[in-house]
Amino acid sequence: MTDLFSRFEYKGLELPNRIVMPPMCQYSVDAEDGIPNEWHDVHYISRAVGGTGFIIAEMSGIHPDGRITNRDTGIWSDDMIPAWKKIVDGIHRYGAKAAIQLGHAGRKAEDAQPPVAPSAIAFDENYRTPRALTTEEVKEMVQLYADAARRAIQAGFDTVEIHGAHGYLIHQFHSPLTNKRDDEYGRDLALFGEEVTRAVRAEVPAEMPVLIRVSAAEYVDGGYGVEDIMETCRRYRDAGADIFHISSGGEGPIGAGGAPGVGPGYQVGLAEKIRQALNVPVIAVGMLDEFEDAQRVVTEGRADLVAVGRGMLRDPYWAVHASRELNGELEVPEQYQRGYRKSK
Numbered sequence: 001m002t003d004l005f006s007r008f009e010y011k012g013l014e015l016p017n018r019i020v021m022p023p024m025c026q027y028s029v030d031a032e033d034g035i036p037n038e039w040h041d042v043h044y045i046s047r048a049v050g051g052t053g054f055i056i057a058e059m060s061g062i063h064p065d066g067r068i069t070n071r072d073t074g075i076w077s078d079d080m081i082p083a084w085k086k087i088v089d090g091i092h093r094y095g096a097k098a099a100i101q102l103g104h105a106g107r108k109a110e111d112a113q114p115p116v117a118p119s120a121i122a123f124d125e126n127y128r129t130p131r132a133l134t135t136e137e138v139k140e141m142v143q144l145y146a147d148a149a150r151r152a153i154q155a156g157f158d159t160v161e162i163h164g165a166h167g168y169l170i171h172q173f174h175s176p177l178t179n180k181r182d183d184e185y186g187r188d189l190a191l192f193g194e195e196v197t198r199a200v201r202a203e204v205p206a207e208m209p210v211l212i213r214v215s216a217a218e219y220v221d222g223g224y225g226v227e228d229i230m231e232t233c234r235r236y237r238d239a240g241a242d243i244f245h246i247s248s249g250g251e252g253p254i255g256a257g258g259a260p261g262v263g264p265g266y267q268v269g270l271a272e273k274i275r276q277a278l279n280v281p282v283i284a285v286g287m288l289d290e291f292e293d294a295q296r297v298v299t300e301g302r303a304d305l306v307a308v309g310r311g312m313l314r315d316p317y318w319a320v321h322a323s324r325e326l327n328g329e330l331e332v333p334e335q336y337q338r339g340y341r342k343s344k
Helices: 036-047 078-093 136-154 170-174 191-203 224-238 268-278 291-299 310-314 318-326 334-340
Strands: 008-010 013-015 019-021 054-061 097-103 159-164 210-215 241-249 282-285 304-306
Touching: 013 097, 019 318, 036 054, 036 078, 054 078, 078 097, 078 136, 097 136, 136 159, 136 191, 159 170, 159 191, 170 191, 191 210, 191 224, 210 224, 224 241, 224 268, 241 268, 268 282, 291 304, 291 318, 310 318
Parallel strands: 019 054, 019 304, 054 097, 097 159, 159 210, 210 241, 241 282, 282 304
Antiparallel strands: 008 013
């Protein structure tokens, strides 16, 4: 039976299990240089020790002003490669695979002065009004994503994830709420994300599947739903995206925290629809912290991989503990086994 603890293989990516640590910003860079530090070393490597099969490092800026805050990591310079390589080597040492999420916050870049976006529309009254990118700047932005992907591969990552969700730059381009341009990138809302995907694909070895994270629904008047975004996702697939990481929200008041009444697995149906329509592997995410909830997503065939966010923040050994509860095959690290033995 396919369950959380069965292997997953796609192209050249081989995972020991189907448990994913999704990208979660740590806001922990001491200086404003974007280079991961000792906190990130411990944060990521401990989850590999804890049995997680696939670790996706937090959204890392392709440009200094592309970060959500100046305390976030980046991958806009070759100077950042050694620090990331140290983390990746540690993750590999304990049997997990690693990706990094490439992103640009666009109008949601809190410390950029000014932020940039498809159109000069502020996120809300608490955010600065962004400057609209010129057509030439949009094309330059595509190259920044490609350059970041090259650095990620040099750092040893097993692949990359493009961030096209949660109201950040690519999402801002493919959403009719935020893209009011009159050039080619306004007439064709999917064009920017498609070009980014194609450019990243060209930098990543053919055997590595490229991931993309997409908000499949916006939950706001005038926003899109899963059926509306399906053609955009199809364009991204055809441009080279292999695995889709399905989230929702990010434009309007509902973000990653969901809304009142939202419960475990509230986004799984979105992932399932995209999986069926596009015939692609998908990662499901969203309040799947309970072991049984995460297990059912895989055993019922609704998604190929399950991302556990808050649960893994609370418990670096979530995967091992899930295995013990669900009769999986993950072993407690030898150094910790005495902590699980019952007293005589």
